[in-house]
Amino acid sequence: MVNKLTTEEKILQAAEQEFIEKGLAGARMQQIADTAGINKALLHYYYRSKDKLFEIVFKTAIQNFLIPKLIKILNSNNNLEDKIKQFVYQYIAVIQGNMHIPNFILYELSINPMRIQNVFKEVNIDIEKFKEQLKQEISNKNIIEISAEELIINIISMCVFPFVAKPIITAVFYNNIEDYEKLIENRKTSVSNFIINAIKLK
Amino acid sequence: MVNKLTTEEKILQAAEQEFIEKGLAGARMQQIADTAGINKALLHYYYRSKDKLFEIVFKTAIQNFLIPKLIKILNSNNNLEDKIKQFVYQYIAVIQGNMHIPNFILYELSINPMRIQNVFKEVNIDIEKFKEQLKQEISNKNIIEISAEELIINIISMCVFPFVAKPIITAVFYNNIEDYEKLIENRKTSVSNFIINAIKLK
DNA sequence: ATTTACATTAACCAATTAGTTAAACTATTT
DNA sequence: AAATAGTTTAACTAATTGGTTAATGTAAAT
Numbered sequence: 001m002v003n004k005l006t007t008e009e010k011i012l013q014a015a016e017q018e019f020i021e022k023g024l025a026g027a028r029m030q031q032i033a034d035t036a037g038i039n040k041a042l043l044h045y046y047y048r049s050k051d052k053l054f055e056i057v058f059k060t061a062i063q064n065f066l067i068p069k070l071i072k073i074l075n076s077n078n079n080l081e082d083k084i085k086q087f088v089y090q091y092i093a094v095i096q097g098n099m100h101i102p103n104f105i106l107y108e109l110s111i112n113p114m115r116i117q118n119v120f121k122e123v124n125i126d127i128e129k130f131k132e133q134l135k136q137e138i139s140n141k142n143i144i145e146i147s148a149e150e151l152i153i154n155i156i157s158m159c160v161f162p163f164v165a166k167p168i169i170t171a172v173f174y175n176n177i178e179d180y181e182k183l184i185e186n187r188k189t190s191v192s193n194f195i196i197n198a199i200k201l202k
Numbered sequence: 203m204v205n206k207l208t209t210e211e212k213i214l215q216a217a218e219q220e221f222i223e224k225g226l227a228g229a230r231m232q233q234i235a236d237t238a239g240i241n242k243a244l245l246h247y248y249y250r251s252k253d254k255l256f257e258i259v260f261k262t263a264i265q266n267f268l269i270p271k272l273i274k275i276l277n278s279n280n281n282l283e284d285k286i287k288q289f290v291y292q293y294i295a296v297i298q299g300n301m302h303i304p305n306f307i308l309y310e311l312s313i314n315p316m317r318i319q320n321v322f323k324e325v326n327i328d329i330e331k332f333k334e335q336l337k338q339e340i341s342n343k344n345i346i347e348i349s350a351e352e353l354i355i356n357i358i359s360m361c362v363f364p365f366v367a368k369p370i371i372t373a374v375f376y377n378n379i380e381d382y383e384k385l386i387e388n389r390k391t392s393v394s395n396f397i398i399n400a401i402k403l404k
Numbered sequence: 405a406t407t408t409a410c411a412t413t414a415a416c417c418a419a420t421t422a423g424t425t426a427a428a429c430t431a432t433t434t
Numbered sequence: 435a436a437a438t439a440g441t442t443t444a445a446c447t448a449a450t451t452g453g454t455t456a457a458t459g460t461a462a463a464t
Binding site: 022023024025026066100103105106107109110111113116117120125144146149150152153154156157158160161162164165166167168169170171172173174183187190191194195197198199200202 | 223224225226227228268302305307308309311312313315318319322327346348351352354355356358359360362363364366367368369370371372373374375376385389392393396397399400401402404
Binding site: 028029041044049050 | 421
């Protein structure tokens with residue numbers, strides 16, 4: 001098992017950690033260098049500036065957040081209920097493993113929304129098939145009338161927000177971290193049930 | 203109409219703007235002083251340090267975000283549907299008027315979750331009445347089984363997240379800001395309809 | 405009017421920051 | 435082996451930052 005990262009890779013790893021933890025404004029190049037175990041001048045040798053280094057880390061983070069394979073779920077041939085269940089389950093599971101990334105991305109985008117444009121040249125977000133399916137379900141009177149966009153926004157809202165708002169939710173509703181974590185674990189299924197019931201015609 | 207703010211008030215206004223726009227790490231005391239039209243030394247004279255100034259701004263922001271009158275709606279004598287409609291409508295309207303505050307609060311809390319404890323000593327969040335009402339509705343077989351906490355989390359998720367994720371939503375789903383704003387305006391009613399349908403038994 | 409209290413100023417300070425530089429080191433090519 | 439290319443280092447730089455200080459100005463109390 002080869003354990004030898006290149007200097008560039010060491011820098012990227014350390015930078016990701018520091019930027020996600022402290023944000024662009026709070027991150028320090030010397031800290032990144034210390035974490036990577038290298039001399040700070042190398043950061044500029046390889047990446048030229050703090051902002052350029054940040055852009056690379058940010059782009060990688062946001063591409064992972066959008067997660068092409070979740071788009072794949074939406075566009076698969078499965079029925080709508082299964083899709084929603086899979087999407088919710090997997091999305092929550094992925095964020096569980098990267099709990100600080102949503103806050104990082106959403107905040108840095110709120111500070112500088114233009115950053116998203118560099119990313120979108122390279123990510124293909126095409127949900128036409130899902131849209132068609134939804135239209136069909138509506139037309140067949142199987143579900144309420146709702147746009148694909150709004151349904152996805154609702155789903156993502158309920159998947160992501162409890163992570164983004166963890167300190168508030170923990171402080172307001174739960175006395176300890178274990179209850180919070182139980183809530184999150186349950187939401188892998190409760191969110192999809194909620195959504196499926198929400199779109200059901202009654 | 204008296205237009206004369208005290209120096210303290212000028213500082214607080216300028217600080218709020220700068221902290222919300224740039225965050226604690228990115229905000230600059232000199233900028234706050236410039237915006238307030240005062241000498242920078244006054245920031246320390248009146249508020250002692252950057253962090254103390256931030257704490258005051260932060261506490262005010264988070265108390266407004268939690269909005270006691272929305273708790274009041276939850277605990278009022280209205281029926282459940284009306285409560286949900288009122289809550290959603292008013293919450294979205296309030297955030298529309300302070301669009302950058304959720305990101306600010308959620309991010310700063312993610313960086314330093316302990317900050318919430320100073321706030322919670324002073325805000326009374328008591329939703330017992332709402333909980334009882336929900337229990338009754340469940341017991342009467344009027345709605346699905348769901349905890350008050352989880353219902354509120356779902357509601358807040360769908361109210362807040364589209365603001366927090368504005369740049370992503372705009373870039374992915376809408377070509378222009380007008381469509382995004384139309385979406386938000388519609389959600390004052392579409393979110394509550396979605397929620398009400400979601401908890402409705404078949 | 406004088407004294408005391410409070411508010412404000414301009415200059416200053418030590419530490420930190422992102423970035424630069426020239427020399428030294430290591431790897432590759434001739 | 436020498437020359438060239440690429441990598442790394444330690445020291446340095448100018449600017450910025452949060453905070454301090456002593457003097458001055460203003461308001462309030464005596």
